[in-house]
Amino acid sequence: MATDPTVEPFSETEMADWCEQSEGFAICGTRMKEVRRESVGIKWCFACRKRAAFEFVVIAPDGLSYYGPEGYHECTNCKARESDLFPGWTREYED
Numbered sequence: 001m002a003t004d005p006t007v008e009p010f011s012e013t014e015m016a017d018w019c020e021q022s023e024g025f026a027i028c029g030t031r032m033k034e035v036r037r038e039s040v041g042i043k044w045c046f047a048c049r050k051r052a053a054f055e056f057v058v059i060a061p062d063g064l065s066y067y068g069p070e071g072y073h074e075c076t077n078c079k080a081r082e083s084d085l086f087p088g089w090t091r092e093y094e095d
């Protein structure tokens, strides 16, 4: 019995809501959709190292999911998340 070496079991990814396979690796997670986006003004971006317009983005699971909505600041220049925070810092969001 020969087995196809290019087909590997994705045991980790079976837990995810969705998986995409591309060039030999898989991207998995909960499918999220954007529910809110508002400007938070110009801030320094630690990712692209320049002042850029930031937006507060809220995403929520598309459909039933274990996960709740989450929000983050996104740099409109380089699309990095939370790059207006010092590296290693985290932000706590409140409703």
Ligand SMILES: [Zn+2]
Binding pocket: 045, 046, 047, 048, 049, 052, 075, 076, 077, 078, 079, 080, 083
């Ligand atoms: Zn940036």
